[in-house]
Each structure stands twice: as structure tokens, then as C-alpha cells.
Amino acid sequence: MLMFRKKYLLDRKELVYKEYRLSLKQKLARLSIVLVVSVILAIGYGMVFKYLFGSPREKKLQSELDEIKYKYDLMAKDFETIDLKLATIATAEDNVYRPVFDMEKIPSSFRQSGYGGTKKYADLEGYENSDILIGATKKVDELLRRTYIQSRSFDDIIPVASDWKNKLDHIPYIRPVNVNIPLGEGLKFREKHPVLGTPRWHHGQDFTAPSGTDVFATGAGVVTRAGWSPFGFGNMVEIDHGYGFKTIYGHLRTVYVSAGQEVVRGDTLGLSGSTGISSGPHLHYEIHYNGMIKNPLYFFNDELTMEEYNEMISVLNSNSVDN
Ligand SMILES: [Zn+2]
Incomplete structure (x- = not known):
């Protein structure tokens, strides 16, 4: 092996080769040079490595921090989406749900009210990324609060909406006879009753x-x-619809229902006729609301054109049958 080969030098006096040996001092000097160079190289390599790549621990922490920042960016986008959705729900509620159900709006100052004092975030101060932490925490608190307010608001709306649906089912809202049948006389004062005079x-x-x-x-x-x-209505039917509404159907030829019976919109109550004080076949229809007479024309779901409206008025003003 090369490293263990002995060295020989020519002895010029004796003209022979003699084994060459280093003195202890020379050996120590050489060893110390090797050590110093090794240490310098080690430190140099270490510095270069650290400069280029960081220590394994730092590298790990840095990669974790990068990952956290990336996740925060994703979370911030989620915050924006949630924020937008909450705002859309609040707008729909203020402009549609609450006005439809005749409920007051939630004051915007209440929706946007404070999200806790500054003390709450004191623990998060003093770190390199404190602003990110505090910003995210505040945003989460704000979204939680707005979600809570929204949820409580829906708790108020749901029973009203449910009652509203029930009310819509009950209030008189269609014509009592086929829509193609022309209207006769309406709600008005008659100088001369057609039968009674x-x-x-x-x-x-x-x-x-x-x-x-x-x-x-x-x-x-x-x-x-x-x-x-x-009262001169002949065979008649009266329905109590609840919510203050009653309807009366007069001059029927035949009555199909009996007192105490429950009916739903569209059920056939009987057949029209000319019984009671009547000068000819027709249906007399009344709507009472909290004891007051209401004009049934306001309770039909027809959307009349101006032409149809004028025709209706002329029919209403012409002489017609009865009670
Ligand atoms: Zn009548």
C-alpha cells in the first residue's frame, strides 16, 4: 500500500540509500497543520452549507412557516367567500324576507357592532407574525358574531314565515265561481234595490x-x-277563515256542506241559484274582515289589464240583479 511505503533518501557521503524518518517535532508540526486546515475547511463547509441551505432544524422550521403562511392565504380567501355569503344573506333578509313578512330590519350598526376589546388580542402581540395572527383571529371572531346574529334573526323569521303560509292558505283569495263568469254588481249604495225597490x-x-x-x-x-x-240570502254558506276573515255565499240552489265542517280553498260548497231575495240566477259573495265589509275585488288574484278593469267598472255600474 502506498501510504505505508517507506521513504528512502540517498546518503551522499556513504553513497547508499537510507530509510528516511521524520523527527517527532516534524511529525507534530505536520499533524497540527493538517488539523488546522481540517478545522478551517470544516467551518468553511459548515458556513457555506448553512448559507445555502440553513441548518436542518432551521430548514424544517422555515418550511413549516412557509406552509403556515400558504394555509393562511387559503384561509383568508375562505374568509372573503364567507364574508360575501353572509353579506348576501343579510341583504336578502333586509330587502326581501323582513319586508315581505312586515318585520323591522336589523339595524346595520347592530350587525357591524364591536368584536371584543383590544385586550383580547394582547396575547398574540410581540411575535414576528403577530399582525397575521391578530388579523385572522379578529376576522374569525367577526364572522362568528355575524353568523350568530344571522342565525338568531332566522329564528325570528321562521315562525312568522310559517304562520304567513298558513294565513295565505286561509285568507279569501280566489273568485268563488269560474273566472269566465262575468261580474255583476259590486260593493255600492243602491238608490233602489232591484227587488225591494x-x-x-x-x-x-x-x-x-x-x-x-x-x-x-x-x-x-x-x-x-x-x-x-x-237575511234574504236564500240558501247560504258562511265560512270563518280565521285571521279576522269571514266569507258569505248567497242565493245557492244547493248546499253541499254543513256547519262545523272544515274546508280548504277550492272545495265546492254548493251550486249557485236564485233563492231568497233575488231577481235572477247569480251568486252573491261577501268578505268581512274584523267585522267590516271589504270589497271582494281586492281579494282576487287576477291581474286585470286597464281594458278589463274599465269593462269591470262598467259592468259594476250597470243595473244588475239583487241583494
Ligand atoms: Zn249581491
């Missing part, structure tokens, strides 16, 4: 209908009268 209020809306036409319940409710009327 005396001045009298007409409290309902007449529909000129051939005898035997189906008469429908205009909303859900309970039948409170069914049979002969002492």
Missing part, C-alpha cells in the same frame, strides 16, 4: 252565473252557517 247598501260582489254553477270556498276555514238565511 228601496235604498240599500249592497255589501258584496255579484257574479251573474247560470243556476247550477259550482261555488268554491275562496280560502281554508270552518263552515259557520249552511242553510236557509233569515
Whole structure:
């Protein structure tokens, strides 16, 4: 092996080769040079490595920090999405749900009210990335608070909406006879009643209908009268719809329902006729709200054109049958 080969030098006096040996001092000097160079190289390599790559621990921490910052960026985008969705829900609530149900808006100052004092975030101060931490924590607190307010607000709206649906099912909201049947006389004061010949209020809306036409319940409710009327309505039906509403259907030829019976909108109550104080076949229809007579025309879901409206008015003003 090369490293263990002995060295020989020519002895010029004796003219022979003699084994060459280093003195101890020379050996130590050489060793110390090797050591110093090794240490310098080690430090140099270490510095270069650290400069280029960092220590393994630092490298690990740096990569964790990069990952956290990346995740924070993703989270901040999620915050924006949630923020936008909450704002959309709040706008819909203020402009649609609450006005439809006749409920007051939530004051925007309440929606945007404080998200806790500054003390709350004191623990997060003094770090290199404190601003990121505090910003994220504040945003989470704000979103939680807005979500809570929104949730409580829906708790208020849901029972109102549910009751509203029930109310819509009950209030009189269709014509009591087929829509193609022309309207007769409406709500007005009559100088001369067509049968009685005396001045009298007409409290309902007449529909000129051939005898035997189906008469429908205009909303859900309970039948409170069914049979002969002492007030000149002939065979009549009265329905209590709740919510302050009552309807009356007069001059029927036949009555299909009886008092105490529950009906829903569209149920057939009987057939139209000309019973009671009547000068010809027609249906007399009344709506009462909290004891007051209401004009049934406001309770039909028809959307009349101006032409149809004018025609309706002229029909209303022409002489017609009855009570
Ligand atoms: Zn009438």
C-alpha cells in the first residue's frame, strides 16, 4: 500500500540509500497543520452549507412557516367567500324576507357592532407574525358574531314565515265561481234595490252565473252557517277563515256542506241559484274582515289589464240583479 511505503533518501557521503524518518517535532508540526486546515475547511463547509441551505432544524422550521403562511392565504380567501355569503344573506333578509313578512330590519350598526376589546388580542402581540395572527383571529371572531346574529334573526323569521303560509292558505283569495263568469254588481249604495225597490247598501260582489254553477270556498276555514238565511240570502254558506276573515255565499240552489265542517280553498260548497231575495240566477259573495265589509275585488288574484278593469267598472255600474 502506498501510504505505508517507506521513504528512502540517498546518503551522499556513504553513497547508499537510507530509510528516511521524520523527527517527532516534524511529525507534530505536520499533524497540527493538517488539523488546522481540517478545522478551517470544516467551518468553511459548515458556513457555506448553512448559507445555502440553513441548518436542518432551521430548514424544517422555515418550511413549516412557509406552509403556515400558504394555509393562511387559503384561509383568508375562505374568509372573503364567507364574508360575501353572509353579506348576501343579510341583504336578502333586509330587502326581501323582513319586508315581505312586515318585520323591522336589523339595524346595520347592530350587525357591524364591536368584536371584543383590544385586550383580547394582547396575547398574540410581540411575535414576528403577530399582525397575521391578530388579523385572522379578529376576522374569525367577526364572522362568528355575524353568523350568530344571522342565525338568531332566522329564528325570528321562521315562525312568522310559517304562520304567513298558513294565513295565505286561509285568507279569501280566489273568485268563488269560474273566472269566465262575468261580474255583476259590486260593493255600492243602491238608490233602489232591484227587488225591494228601496235604498240599500249592497255589501258584496255579484257574479251573474247560470243556476247550477259550482261555488268554491275562496280560502281554508270552518263552515259557520249552511242553510236557509233569515237575511234574504236564500240558501247560504258562511265560512270563518280565521285571521279576522269571514266569507258569505248567497242565493245557492244547493248546499253541499254543513256547519262545523272544515274546508280548504277550492272545495265546492254548493251550486249557485236564485233563492231568497233575488231577481235572477247569480251568486252573491261577501268578505268581512274584523267585522267590516271589504270589497271582494281586492281579494282576487287576477291581474286585470286597464281594458278589463274599465269593462269591470262598467259592468259594476250597470243595473244588475239583487241583494
Ligand atoms: Zn249581491
